[in-house]
Amino acid sequence: MKKSAFYLLLLCFATLLQAQNTTTMWPYKYSDFQNGTVYFANKRTLSAPVNVHLLKSSLHYLENGQIKEVTTSDIVLVRVGEDQYYMRNNQLMRALSGDSTGFVAELVLADFDALSDSGGAYGSSSNVQATRKLSSLEIGGISITNHMELKSNKDGGSLLPLDTKYFIVTADAIYPATKRGITAQLPDEKKDAFKRFLKKNKVNWRRPETLQILLNFFNE
Numbered sequence: 723m724k725k726s727a728f729y730l731l732l733l734c735f736a737t738l739l740q741a742q743n744t745t746t747m748w749p750y751k752y753s754d755f756q757n758g759t760v761y762f763a764n765k766r767t768l769s770a771p772v773n774v775h776l777l778k779s780s781l782h783y784l785e786n787g788q789i790k791e792v793t794t795s796d797i798v799l800v801r802v803g804e805d806q807y808y809m810r811n812n813q814l815m816r817a818l819s820g821d822s823t824g825f826v827a828e829l830v831l832a833d834f835d836a837l838s839d840s841g842g843a844y845g846s847s848s849n850v851q852a853t854r855k856l857s858s859l860e861i862g863g864i865s866i867t868n869h870m871e872l873k874s875n876k877d878g879g880s881l882l883p884l885d886t887k888y889f890i891v892t893a894d895a896i897y898p899a900t901k902r903g904i905t906a907q908l909p910d911e912k913k914d915a916f917k918r919f920l921k922k923n924k925v926n927w928r929r930p931e932t933l934q935i936l937l938n939f940f941n942e
Contacts, residue, residue: 743876744776744832744881744882744884745862745876745877745878745879745880745881745882746834746837746859746860746861746862746879746880746882747860747861747862747866747872747875747876747877747878747879748862748872748873748876748877748879749775749776749777749832749834749861749862749863749882750773750774750775750776750782750862750863751773751774751775751776751830752773752774752802754773754873755771755772755773755782755783755784755869756771756772756773756802756803757769757770757771757772757802757803758770758771758772758783758800758801758802758803759800759801760772760781760783760792760797760799760800761797761798761799761800761801762796762797762798763796763797763798764796768783768792770783770784770785771783771784772784772800772802773863774802774807774814774830775791775863775864776830776831776832776882776884777831777832777834777861777864778812778813778831779813779814779815779829779830779831780792780794780813780814781794781797781800781807781814782863784869787868787869787870788867788868788869789863789867789868789869789872790867791863794809794812794813794814795809795812797809797814799822800814808822808825808827808891810827810889810891810896811896813829815827815828815829815889815891816828816829816830818888818930818931818933818934819933819934819937820891820934820937823892823893824890824891824892824893824937824940824941825891825937826888826889826890826891826899826930826933826934826936826937827888827889827890827891827896828886828887828888828930829886829887829888829889830884830885830886831884831885832882832883832884832885833882833883833884833885834859834882836882836883837859837880837882860879862875862876862879887899888930888933890904890933890936890937890940892940895907899927899930899933899936900927901920901925901927904916904936915939916939919938919939923935923938
């Protein structure tokens with residue numbers, strides 16, 4: 723089996739396992755809090771058990787058994803095991819390749835709106851109903867912040883589908899990792915160069931491991 727195919731298989735398997743474990747009571751990236759290090763803009767660091775909350779892709783950590791949220795605007799980098807996250811647009815994005823100057827990013831969010839897909843009642847929009855339903859839900863890490871209580875009830879909530887998107891992040895812009903998305907954001911004088919680049923370099927937009935080559939275009 724080729725390396726790229728094996729990598730894709732592992733990625734799909736990990737996503738499937740994650741989807742099975744993501745509920746309104748446990749809307750987190752990891753099955754439990756993991757030892758991690760947070761690097762802040764003021765050069766301060768925090769070492770603590772952390773997890774990525776998938777409502778807004780924010781960072782939660784444990785302190786004396788209680789779940790707390792880190793102010794997103796202060797975060798520069800988060801390391802959790804082999805995973806590395808950068809803060810962009812007030813959301814934690816996992817770097818699949820590259821570094822802070824340019825990287826392929828994965829953004830995973832739990833689709834809470836899917837709980838209200840049946841539509842709104844007469845005289846009420848579905849968005850209004852979704853907001854009401856969301857505010858009435860017990861959401862792990864928000865309405866329940868005791869770690870042991872939450873962990874013991876993690877399978878008691880409603881299952882949440884995950885919305886996974888990929889981006890090309892440069893020093894001054896964030897591009898959706900699609901041909902149309904990148905082209906739409908490029909200045910006119912660079913669009914022809916991008917077309918030529920894609921003719922010379924094969925990119926399978928459905929396979930995240932092939933997106934790294936796009937960094938070469940933005941680094942030129």
